[in-house]
Amino acid sequence: MLDFDWQFFLEVLIGGLLSGVMYSLVALGFVLVYKTSGVLNFAQGAMLLFAALTFVSLVEKGIPFALALAITFGVMVAIGIAIERVVLRPLTNRPPMTLFMATLGLSYILEGAAQLIWGTQVHGLDLGIDDIPFEVGGVLISQFDLFAASVAAVLVLLLSIFFRYTRIGLAFRAVADDQFAALAVGLRLPWIWATVWAVAGLVALVAGLLWGARLGVQFSLSLVVLKALPVLVLGGFDSIPGAIVGGLLIGATEKLAEVYIGEYFGGGIESWFAYVVALAFLLIRPSGIFGQKLVERV
Amino acid sequence: MRMFNKAKLLAIAASLVLSAAIPVTHADEQYFPLQSYRVGPYAAGGTGFFGGFIDYLNLINTRDGGVNGVKLTWSEGETQYEVERGVEVYERLKNTPGVAAWNPLSVGIAYAMIDRITQDKVPLITINHGRTDSTDGRVFPYVFPLLLNPxxxxxxxxxxxxxxxxxxxxxxxxxxxxxxxxxxxxxxxxxxxxxxxxxxxxxxxxxxxxxxxxxxxxxxxxxxxxxxxxxxxxxxxxxxxxxxxxxxxxxxxxxxxxxxxxxxxxxxxxxxxxxxxxxxxxxTQASGAEYPVVKEIVKTLYDNNRGNLEDKNRIGSVYHNLGIVNGILNVEAIRIAQEKFGKRTLTGDEVRWGFEHLQLDPARVEALGAKGLFHSINVTWDNHEGNGYVTFQxxxxxxxxxxxxxxxxDWALLRPIIEKSAEAYAKEKGIKLRTTEDAVTATN
Known part of the structure; x- marks a missing residue:
């Protein structure tokens, strides 16, 4: 035990936690939609791809950064509203599985549309944040990952304030608690859902830019949803703090597992180890750490 | 007049019935079924490679009227780089007349096709990738990991x-x-x-x-x-x-x-x-658009809006040039086979013979406008890689x-290892090792 390299352990742990924040960013988009409409939006990854590809293509066409950001945000809001109108509204009161399948189909449509409109070429995305590490006590920390963690923290803070203190945020919570009661007091459900999807589009844009800067803007961006699923299982599908804590736990666990026990399984275990953790947790606490426990009257 | 019309109608009907009964033949066409991927996670590679390949085939048709008058044709089936889709495309296109060779550019799809193409006697080209021991033509008569095996x-x-x-x-x-x-x-x-x-x-x-x-x-x-x-x-x-x-x-x-x-x-x-x-x-192939063959593609195709790449900035990129080199190797194999079997549509087995005699020395590479683009290739019946040279960029x-x-x-070091692996495969599958005599003929 005396030979144990604590500094290296700390480095892996910090790297894992910072990676986990990136997973949380994707998970946040899922939580928003699930919290208010009970739909597990499998198209979140495709939305992320669409947002990043739209933004980077506009920038490459010479449109200034800020304007491209604004246009992309507008496009994502329009897509959110269109999804509510064209896909979700006709499926109101359908079983959750039907809605899930609809978002699965939607993800393919968005991926196809993104490639049809903007092409299949791989793009680099420079947000102006250096990815050169700095050293603290012999431990290397990525500037970019710290920046991404800060963005995630700000996003969570803004969303928490939004949900807690604004009228529309309170309306979201009311809809999440009981849709029929919300309707009875005069809340306009379709409008609320359209707004939620638009906010999910904004989260997809932020996550898309950060992941795009990390991986390059390319089709594989849509696969980052696979990183968000164990985070959701762990943190709870309807909890914003849960998405953050779940992301941190999954990020740290999978990295430590890869480094310390990976070699006993032939390496490359982190992709499935996250699911092992999530599955084990599911057996103990099905609604996740912060997820709302379902109590049904029978 | 009425009688004439009836006779004419009967003749047309008879010819229609006959044409339905006899398989359609394309006397002067050689067909490439392309299991391409233009969408999905690997689309950037797929569009570049298949773009270059199609550009070269198109150049040969436009500039030379095909290979000795035999027009080159192709059609694409989207695989998204997925094995099951690749196999589905294979099953769908394999009966098209005049199939020259398969070029899936996917290890997974290539592995899934080995038994099928061996039975159908059509070459499978895995340029720069694929199963290493398929270099041994004694065991894998129809598989060609051209230029560079792993x-x-x-x-x-x-x-x-x-x-x-x-x-x-x-x-x-x-x-x-x-x-x-x-x-x-x-x-x-x-x-x-x-x-x-x-x-x-x-x-x-x-x-x-x-x-x-x-x-x-x-x-x-x-x-x-x-x-x-x-x-x-x-x-x-x-x-x-x-x-x-x-x-x-x-x-x-x-x-x-x-x-x-x-x-x-x-x-x-x-x-x-x-x-x-x-x-x-x-x-195995340099990037850049300064090579004569790439310039000719630009002049003949892209300047006339007939190029395959949507983005002209990708002309001469690594994948585009790899596709062009792949086109050169496929076309030259057909040309070589035509010298032996005749200037007509060849069978897959005849094209296999062409690949097994695909010897392009630096002088021939230069004549093809590809000097500096790639070095040379020397495929034989038992060496299906062809001793490709590499460079670093x-x-x-x-x-x-x-x-x-x-x-x-270090081919001398690698050959015994490849042979050992191929022989183990042959033993497992009950394959009889080919000899020089087996390789000289081809079925038509």
Whole structure:
């Protein structure tokens, strides 16, 4: 035990936690939609791809950064509203599985549309944040990952304030608690859902830019949803703090597992180890750490 | 008049019935079924490669009227790089008359097709990839890992690292990490790296990155702790730029990372941004549009809006040029086979014969307008790779620049290993080893 390299352990742990924040960013988009409409939006990854590809293509066409950001945000809001109108509204009161399948189909449509409109070429995305590490006590920390963690923290803070203190945020919570009661007091459900999807589009844009800067803007961006699923299982599908804590736990666990026990399984275990953790947790606490426990009257 | 009309109608009806009964023949066409991927995670590679391949076929049709008057035709089936879709496309297109060869550009699809194409007697081309032991034509008569099989690639990379260190003797005591894609493709070279490490005395660590490779923090921290002299990147798709970025995060020098032949494109370096400057990778074909054949494609096709690439900036890119070289090799195999069997539509087995005699020396390569684009090839009935030479290119932030001469892998060292593996496969499958006599003929 005396030979144990604590500094290296700390480095892996910090790297894992910072990676986990990136997973949380994707998970946040899922939580928003699930919290208010009970739909597990499998198209979140495709939305992320669409947002990043739209933004980077506009920038490459010479449109200034800020304007491209604004246009992309507008496009994502329009897509959110269109999804509510064209896909979700006709499926109101359908079983959750039907809605899930609809978002699965939607993800393919968005991926196809993104490639049809903007092409299949791989793009680099420079947000102006250096990815050169700095050293603290012999431990290397990525500037970019710290920046991404800060963005995630700000996003969570803004969303928490939004949900807690604004009228529309309170309306979201009311809809999440009981849709029929919300309707009875005069809340306009379709409008609320359209707004939620638009906010999910904004989260997809932020996550898309950060992941795009990390991986390059390319089709594989849509696969980052696979990183968000164990985070959701762990943190709870309807909890914003849960998405953050779940992301941190999954990020740290999978990295430590890869480094310390990976070699006993032939390496490359982190992709499935996250699911092992999530599955084990599911057996103990099905609604996740912060997820709302379902109590049904029978 | 009425009688005449009736007779005419009867004749037309009879001819229609006959034409339905007799299979349609395309006397002067040679067909390429293309299992391409233009959407999905690997679309950038697919559009470049198949774009270059189609551009070359199109050039031959437009400029020369086909190969000795035999027009080249093709159609595409989208696979998204997925094995089951690739097999479905194979089953759908295999009965089209005049199939020349299959070129799936996918290890998974190629593996799934080996038994099928062997039964159908049509060549399967796996340029720069595929099953290493399929180099042995005694066991795999219809499979051609042209120019470079994975073991030759490994040998070429080790030779290059040795040349930077002052010779093969200098490798002793050095440490090399191989970071490989967690797929059959990525794992193909594990045994040969182990063998070369043993032979040259370098320390070796092989680390897997799970598919698709968009998270490599743990792997690169492990590399940082291991402190290797070089890292060989055996990646694919998104794994490559993420590797370069993750290397920078842990402070590993990019000019000590050597990419393999599927980590050598613009699509691998551009997304990594500035940190990719100085990254080196192996290649069998140079990039750039200055080669006569590429210029001719631009003049004949792109200047007339008939080019296959949507984005003209990709002309001369690594994948586009690989597609062009692949086109040259396919077309020349047909040309060579036509000299023996006649200037007509050939059977798949006749085209196989053409590939088994595909010998293009540097003079012939120059005559084809490809001097400097690739070196040469010398395929024989039992050597289906054809001793391709490799070169190394370095990324300067905008484009690749060649930084080495043409290097020969250590074929003499590799051949017995390949034969041993192929013979084991033959034994397992009950395949009788071919001889020179078996290879001289072809069925029509």
């Amino acid at each position: 073991y030759s690639e490994t040998s070429g990379i080790v030779n290059y690292i040795a040349s930077k260190e002052g010779g093969l003797e200098s490798l002793k005591g050095k440490k090399i990490v191989v970071l490989y894609h967690g797929s059959p493709y990525g794992k193909e070279t594990i045994p040969i790296y182990e063998l070369l490490a043993q032979k040259y005395g370098f320390e070796l660590q092989q680390i897997e990155v799970p598919h698709p490779g968009n998270e490599q923090q743990a792997q690169w921290l492990t590399i940082r702790r291991a402190k290797p002299d070089y890292v060989v990147l055996r990646g694919w798709g998104v794994m490559n730029p993420v590797a370069l970025k993750s290397a920078a995060k842990v402070g590993f020098p990019v000019d000590h990372i050597v990419g393999n032949v599927w980590s050598n494109s613009e699509e691998d370096a551009i997304p990594a941004g500035d940190v990719a400057k100085g990254y080196t990778a192996i290649t 370095q990324w300067d932030g905008k484009k690749w620049n060649v930084v080495s001469d043409w290097i020969a892998p």
